[in-house]
Amino acid sequence: MTDLTSYFEDIDHPEILALRSRLENPDAGVRRIALIELADLEEPEGLDWLANRLASDPATDVRAQAAALLEAWEEPEVVQALCEALTDAEPAVRDAAAQSLSVLKTVEAGRVILPWAGHADVSVRTAAFRALRELRLEDAAPAALHALADEDAGVRREAVGVLGWLKNTDALAALATLASQDPDSEVRRAATGALGLASNADVLPALRKALQDDAWQVREEAATTLGKVGQQDAGPALIDALADEYWQVRLRATRSLGRLRHVEALWPLVEVLTHGISNLRKEAALALGELRDGRARPALLQLEHDGDPEVRKAVRIALAQLP
Incomplete structure (x- = not known):
């Protein structure tokens, strides 16, 4: 973290200097509002102060606010600060940092986040994979494949999301196994949906099995995915699903039969x-x-x-x- 001992001495931006007394105010509420005003300036000179408050302000509300305000910045130093905040002692700060990381858009940000996907803390791993999901960082595929065996269901679910967005066909066998065997229904549902990245009949056995899952949400996802895969051999199973006890499953089966x-x-x-x-x-x-x-x-x-x-x-x- 940057040493901010002489921060204001190095700043010549008048609007930032005008905030100094409130940014350093002993009242946490005053500091928090001043941070919002600092971020509203959208000046790169304000990043060091925001990142520093995220790491070291004694007030939880101020740290959480700093994490939320940093979501618009893709600079590696900011992304690193948000990743470090995932280990904050307070849930509010960790949640705000995870949310800010999840809206990043650049592959460069993903490269900063990727090492945190192997962190010892389960909440950090979960947040890291969630942030990586839509970035389509190819380098994340090996870590996501490894995480399919993670002891935590939330990590497995987010890792499935990463592989699905990457359209990683090397993961199809592992995803098919999760779709039918994972003990967590949300993981089975996510894996079932991710099988839609295939366009051949290889995944049909797993999807047919998912269409018989005890959880209706998994059956609903299977009915949707069978339409996406585009194989006529899925038709009989989808016709059977028109009699499912849940109308949501019947609706998706109906839609898929039309699509096919x-x-x-x-x-x-x-x-x-x-x-x-x-x-x-x-x-x-x-x-x-x-x-x-x-x-x-x-x-x-x-x-x-x-x-x-x-x-x-x-x-x-x-x-x-x-x-």
């Missing part, structure tokens, strides 16, 4: 048109339009005056697609 244009789904989808839940009727109508099979016309015409305007709109769209 699975011809054998015609009559099962026609049957869904009579369901009491309007969202299901809407999705069934749209899916039938995707099938482009004129035999669906009579059933769709019966819904032209449905009580839900969204269903009526879906019917119009579907009818326009039929031959």
Whole structure:
């Protein structure tokens, strides 16, 4: 951390100098508001002071505020300061630092964050992988693959996210195993969704198994992912899922059958048109339009005056697609 003993002596920015008395005020509330005003200036000269307060201010609220204010900066020194704040004694500071790290956008920031993915503290590992997820840093793949075996479910879930965003096909076998065997339902759900990065039939067995998972959220994700993979062989399992006890699963299965244009789904989808839940009727109508099979016309015409305007709109769209 920069030595700020002579900080204000080296500053010639009048607006920053005008904040000095409040930035050094013994009242934590005054310091916190002054930090906000300092950040609002968006001047690089203010970074050292913000980073220093993040690390050393005695007040939790001030440190947390500094962490939140630093989210707009991608400089390596700032990213490092936020990573170090993940080990702060106070949860509020750690949470604010994790949030600021999660909105970073540059690969360069990811390179600073990556070493923290191997930290001994589980919350640090979790935050690091969460921050790395959308940065698409290829160098993060080995660490994420290793973390799929982490003892903590939260770390495993975030590592799955990293591999999914990277579209790392080397991870498919490990993700398929997690999708069916991980003890945590949220990890199974994340791994099931990540299997959508594949475009071949290799992942179908794992996805079919996920479609039978005890947790409906995993089944819902499996129904969605089967449509993304784009394999006609997924059709029978999705048709079976139209009878799932949870309407959310049935809805995703309906949507995926339309996306696949699975011809054998015609009559099962026609049957869904009579369901009491309007969202299901809407999705069934749209899916039938995707099938482009004129035999669906009579059933769709019966819904032209449905009580839900969204269903009526879906019917119009579907009818326009039929031959």
